[in-house]
Amino acid sequence: MMADARTRARAVIVTNPRSGGGKTARYGLVQRAEDMGAQVWTTSAEGDATSLAQKAVEAGAQVLGVAGGDGTVSAVAAVAADTGRSLVVVPAGTRNHFARDLGLDLRDPGRGLDALVDGEPAQVDLGVLGSRVFVNNVSFGMYADALLEPGYREDKPRAFTAVAPDYVTGKQWVEARVDTPSGTVEFPQVVLISNNPYHLATPRWLGRRFSLATGQLGAIVLKRPTQAPPDLLRHLRGELRQHKRGAGPAGEGVVVWSAPGITLHGDVRHLDAGIDGEAVRLPLPVVCGIRPGALRVLLPKNRPGIPPERAVRH
Structure with a gap:
């Protein structure tokens, strides 16, 4: 054409x-x-x-x-x-x-x-962290550490294998405090802040965003367990299932919520993080916000699209 x-x-x-x-x-x-x-x-x-x-x-x-x-x-x-x-x-x-x-x-x-x-125009939100923009997410914890591993781009499984053991056994955590609707979480294992909330209720669509124009950040905080789970990801999935069954904003080990702003505090000077898959080192406090409708995108008329919410409920 x-x-x-x-x-x-x-x-x-x-x-x-x-x-x-x-x-x-x-x-x-x-x-x-x-x-x-x-x-x-x-x-x-x-x-x-x-x-x-x-x-x-x-x-x-x-x-x-x-x-x-x-x-x-x-x-x-x-x-x-x-x-x-x-x-x-x-x-x-x-x-x-x-x-x-x-x-x-x-x-x-x-x-x-x-x-x-x-192209069909659409207005979507942008996440912001200081002067930086993120279209997907900001992550702290295991994923952020894997990004810092030498050769991450060439061999991602090896990078995750190198950093995972200390997180899986509860020996490693994020040196920060996060204020959540359920109170302050100290030294979580994982913090994930997304530009608009992720869908978490349906395994098939886990991690999808059905809207990029809610004007809200999504947040997932995995608490540091008192007894380390044998599998960090299995623990997270189990907690999300508990949240789906109506356990409220927090299960025993996870807090999920949305807000226009989210802040991490701490006593250390910097935190390692991943912003849209790029490794960075951020000074504390880390303040994330959102710019509603800040970006105009042009989308082709013929595109696969995403499933409507009514389809997800089946």
């Missing part, structure tokens, strides 16, 4: 060639984007996603596109939101949580480019 001259003049797609093990090349996304009239700018040591997006705006781009994982998407989304540009998302990362929850086709990333021609 070819675009007209106006599209060629106004659209710049920022691509990360390393995302998803090279999905940009594997799916021929550069050629597909150029065939549709967009310019394609590729990240490198000389130009990261943020700086390329800023330069694209300075060059007159009215639409910013991004082909990469959630980390690359969040960098370009921040520029788009701050400059009032529309964003086209092409799911070229490994997990593509944000693109999935927008209803995009993860099996054929190039279909996201159709939004350049027949």
Whole structure:
């Protein structure tokens, strides 16, 4: 599908060639984007996603596109939101949580480019942490530590294997306190703060977001057990099942809630964290908030979508 001259003049797609093990090349996304009239700018040591997006705006781009994982998407989304540009998302990362929850086709990333021609606008929220934006989540604990392991990108199972034992046995935790509706949780094992709440009630759709426009952050805090469970993830799943059966906002070991702002306090100077899959070190206190409707995305008319809530209840 070819675009007209106006599209060629106004659209710049920022691509990360390393995302998803090279999905940009594997799916021929550069050629597909150029065939549709967009310019394609590729990240490198000389130009990261943020700086390329800023330069694209300075060059007159009215639409910013991004082909990469959630980390690359969040960098370009921040520029788009701050400059009032529309964003086209092409799911070229490994997990593509944000693109999935927008209803995009993860099996054929190039279909996201159709939004350049027949895009339907939608306003979605952005999570914020200081000056940083996140489209998916901020995590503390085992996942954040795995991100810091050498060679994480090349061998993720090995990285998780390296950090998991101390969390599974209760010897490792997050050096922070989190204020929750059920009181303050000290030294939790896991803290996960998401841009809009995750669906937790149905195993098939666990971790999906059926709306990115609630104006609320989602939070999951796994408490440090007095007796370590043999399997951290099994413990979390069991607690979520208890929460689903009506145990209230907190089971014995987990607290799940939503709020427009969530804060972590502590006595240490910094915490290791993962922001949209990128390892960072954050000064305390950590204050997360949300910008309702801050980002305008263009979505292709034909996309798989996400299941309606009524279907999830079956």
